[in-house]
Amino acid sequence: MVPKTTVPGRALRSAARGGRGVGGGHATAYGPVGKNGRVTNAVLTSPYVELVRDDWARLRENQPLTLTAADVARLAGLGERIDLTEVEQIYLPLSRLLTFYVAATKRLNGVTASFLGERPEKTPFVIGVAGSVAVGKSTTARLLQEMLRRWPESPRVDLVTTDGFLLPNAELVRRNLLQRKGFPESYDRAALIRFLAEVKSGAPEVQAPVYSHLVYDIVPAESVVVRRPDVLIVEGLNVLQPPNGTARRRNALSISDFFDFSVYVDADAELIEQWYVERFLRLRQTAFANPDSYFRRYAALSDDEARATALDIWQRINRPNLLHNVRPTRSRATLVLTKGPHHRVERISLRKL
Numbered sequence: 001m002v003p004k005t006t007v008p009g010r011a012l013r014s015a016a017r018g019g020r021g022v023g024g025g026h027a028t029a030y031g032p033v034g035k036n037g038r039v040t041n042a043v044l045t046s047p048y049v050e051l052v053r054d055d056w057a058r059l060r061e062n063q064p065l066t067l068t069a070a071d072v073a074r075l076a077g078l079g080e081r082i083d084l085t086e087v088e089q090i091y092l093p094l095s096r097l098l099t100f101y102v103a104a105t106k107r108l109n110g111v112t113a114s115f116l117g118e119r120p121e122k123t124p125f126v127i128g129v130a131g132s133v134a135v136g137k138s139t140t141a142r143l144l145q146e147m148l149r150r151w152p153e154s155p156r157v158d159l160v161t162t163d164g165f166l167l168p169n170a171e172l173v174r175r176n177l178l179q180r181k182g183f184p185e186s187y188d189r190a191a192l193i194r195f196l197a198e199v200k201s202g203a204p205e206v207q208a209p210v211y212s213h214l215v216y217d218i219v220p221a222e223s224v225v226v227r228r229p230d231v232l233i234v235e236g237l238n239v240l241q242p243p244n245g246t247a248r249r250r251n252a253l254s255i256s257d258f259f260d261f262s263v264y265v266d267a268d269a270e271l272i273e274q275w276y277v278e279r280f281l282r283l284r285q286t287a288f289a290n291p292d293s294y295f296r297r298y299a300a301l302s303d304d305e306a307r308a309t310a311l312d313i314w315q316r317i318n319r320p321n322l323l324h325n326v327r328p329t330r331s332r333a334t335l336v337l338t339k340g341p342h343h344r345v346e347r348i349s350l351r352k353l
């Protein structure tokens with residue numbers, strides 16, 4: 001199977017007509033290429049090369065899976081069981097690709113330092129993980145963290161979620177944004193950018209604020225500390241969001257300016273809705289049942305009531321955010337994982353241009 005170049009989720013056409021096998025296809029900004037190898041017109045095609053899962057799975061190149069079924073079960077936590085074959089066929093090749101990027105980026109930083117006549121500084125390789133609420137960002141990020149830790153290039157891998165940079169509830173209420181938690185305007189973007197700038201500049205210790213899903217608010221006295229890891233994974237709905245109007249006018253940076261690689265986890269909105277509702281139903285027996293939970297009133301709901309409540313939250317908040325803010329950032333990712341039913345990744349699009 002020859003990889004295709006497409007806009008993720010929208011099949012365009014194959015730019016890899018030469019049939020050079022997996023990895024042999026090329027994405028081009030100009031196409032199609034004529035018999036004499038010359039560009040025959042200047043139609044802009046996609047910067048992505050697209051692989052179906054079987055071709056992608058082969059790129060693991062005999063790399064042994066070092067995660068056990070027990071490790072994977074622990075990563076799934078209270079969620080749905082994660083299929084070990086999925087880990088082997090999808091996430092292992094991805095972690096292999098990432099280690100190549102980590103090594104290449106280190107070399108590139110060394111080249112820049114030597115050009116400047118400086119000593120190369122150790123800066124963390126930063127990976128962004130984006131996608132809708134309930135698409136599986138946290139699970140993907142945790143899997144990548146565990147897998148990357150097992151490679152010699154990146155023994156120290158930290159993970160930070162952007163919910164810590166949400167504005168506190170009191171401030172959301174003041175700005176009339178409590179019903180828009182997770183929308184770009186509900187975050188302290190400047191603080192997130194400052195955090196990433198400090199991490200990237202090699203600061204020995206950088207603190208990030210913490211959000212509690214239990215109390216549904218920022219925890220004022222808590223923080224997570226990032227101490228110059230080899231890799232930092234930054235997971236969140238809006239990590240690929242470009243600066244808004246005012247910020248753009250001030251030439252502000254994007255969060256993604258600090259990324260060395262980014263992953264967008266994608267699926268049809270109908271599937272994500274189903275995963276959101278299923279997770280909500282499960283949370284009734286666990287997190288919602290905790291007396292300290294902001295959502296403790298949901299613990300007593302019947303199945304039908306819980307389903308209706310979850311659907312209402314999905315349709316009022318998370319679905320519009322997905323459609324208007326999150327999904328439009330998909331084309332900025334280095335890699336797009338497109339899932340089908342049961343979280344099975346069906347297509348992988350890798351940016352080549």
Ligand SMILES: Nc1ncnc2c1ncn2[C@@H]1O[C@H](COP(=O)(O)OP(=O)(O)O)[C@@H](O)[C@H]1O
Nearest residue numbers: 079080081082133134135136137138139279343
């Ligand atoms: N690869 C996967 N295999 C099986 N279940 C998954 C997978 N990824 C996510 N899930 C399940 O889907 C739901 C949403 O995943 P989660 O990682 O919490 O999403 P997000 O961080 O995007 O909100 C959870 O119930 C989780 O257990």
Ligand SMILES: CC(C)(COP(=O)(O)O)[C@@H](O)C(=O)NCCC(=O)O
Nearest residue numbers: 133161162163181182236237313317
């Ligand atoms: C906390 C979240 C905004 C996700 O934040 P992220 O870590 O992606 O920045 C989201 O999981 C959430 O709780 N959304 C709010 C929907 C609601 O009001 O229930």
